[in-house]
Amino acid sequence: MRSEEQKAKVLRRNAPPVPPHPLPLTVRKLGLADYEPTWRAMQDFTARRTAGTPDELWLLQHPPVYTLGVAGKSEHLPRIDNGIAVVKVDRGGQITYHGPGQLVIYLLLDLRRRGLSVRPLVRIMELAVVDLLADFDVNAAGRTEAPGVYVGNSKIAALGLRIRNGCCYHGLALNVDMDLGPFHAINPCGYPGLEVTQTRNLGITDSPDLLGGKLTRHLLTRLSMN
Numbered sequence: 289m290r291s292e293e294q295k296a297k298v299l300r301r302n303a304p305p306v307p308p309h310p311l312p313l314t315v316r317k318l319g320l321a322d323y324e325p326t327w328r329a330m331q332d333f334t335a336r337r338t339a340g341t342p343d344e345l346w347l348l349q350h351p352p353v354y355t356l357g358v359a360g361k362s363e364h365l366p367r368i369d370n371g372i373a374v375v376k377v378d379r380g381g382q383i384t385y386h387g388p389g390q391l392v393i394y395l396l397l398d399l400r401r402r403g404l405s406v407r408p409l410v411r412i413m414e415l416a417v418v419d420l421l422a423d424f425d426v427n428a429a430g431r432t433e434a435p436g437v438y439v440g441n442s443k444i445a446a447l448g449l450r451i452r453n454g455c456c457y458h459g460l461a462l463n464v465d466m467d468l469g470p471f472h473a474i475n476p477c478g479y480p481g482l483e484v485t486q487t488r489n490l491g492i493t494d495s496p497d498l499l500g501g502k503l504t505r506h507l508l509t510r511l512s513m514n
Contacts, residue, residue, distance in 0.1 A: 304493055309403060312342035313511075316503055318383075323353045323386060325461075328396075330457040331378075333396055337455060343402075345507065346394040346459075347500045350386040353386040357381035357448055364475040370451055372470055379434075379448035379458040382478030389466030389486075392445075393459050395504065400454040410447055411437050412514065413460050417445045418507040420499065425494050436477065437462075442485035446477055449451065462503065464488065464496045 305395070326348065332343070347482070354366065354374040364383045365374060368487045385508075388391060404412075414430030417437040421428040421444075428439045437445035439487065445462045463486035487499065494502070 289470065292407055294484065299451050302408065303343055313343045313508070314342050316344060316346050317500070318346055318348035320388065321348045321350065321426045323355065326350070327375075327377055327383055329393060329394060332456050334452050334455050335514070337396075337398070339398075339401070341407075343398060343400070344396040345504060346392075347504065348392050348394075349376060349388050349390060349496060350392060352385075352387040354383055354470070355379070355395050356383045359478075361478065364478050366470075366473040368473050370470060370473055377458075379450045381446075381448045383474050384446045384448070384461065384477055385470045385474065386461060387466050387470060389496060391462040391464050391500050393462075393500065393507070394457060395449075395507075396455070398455050399451065402511070402514060404450060405503075406456075408514065409456065411476055412482040412510045413507070414445075415463060416462065416503060416510045419510070423502065424487075424490070426492070427500040434479065439490065442475060442483040444485050444487070444490075451491045460497065462487070464494075464499055470475065 348485065352372045354372055356374055356376045357379050359380065360382050390470065414437050418428045426439060427512060428437050430437055435447045436443050445460055447460045448458045449456050450458050463484060465488040468484055471484045476484055
């Protein structure tokens, strides 16, 4: 009997650690949503949340809009008048474009509760997109000097965050099946001549909604590994 008890103790000692109970997180699918009301809703959610408020992911698309981050410079603004509004926002980074056919995921997370800081979270977002594209045998990578995800020299996903009281909002935008023309009127993310691409051009036929579900699963996996 004693031998059996000793064996049991050894097995318990060598067993892999039990993963912590996952932190509460709600996923919301918002469809096609105007940019500015969505941005204001993120600000309001973050301002009102308490220590017990579950984190949220918002999945959506936006009508055509340029957004200019807090470090935005005038030389990166549209060089032609194409009728697309420019909205100055409170995320990091320069200018980017949002439009139908682009998957946007906003991450409204309590970073303190998750033990995360900005750089690791940026890496998590990049790796989640890399993981998604790897599912389709597409090699992609992030860049430390220019946050985002790239396939070769072409950018396929842009990232931007705002931190307030230890919580974040904004997130990532993955080009899926959209008109890339408006990117040509700006210096995307502040880089003149930066090429952009999208999943459709890489032979991936999944819709933004379908890719949204798959990317969400990769994000949750990466967050759980933190």
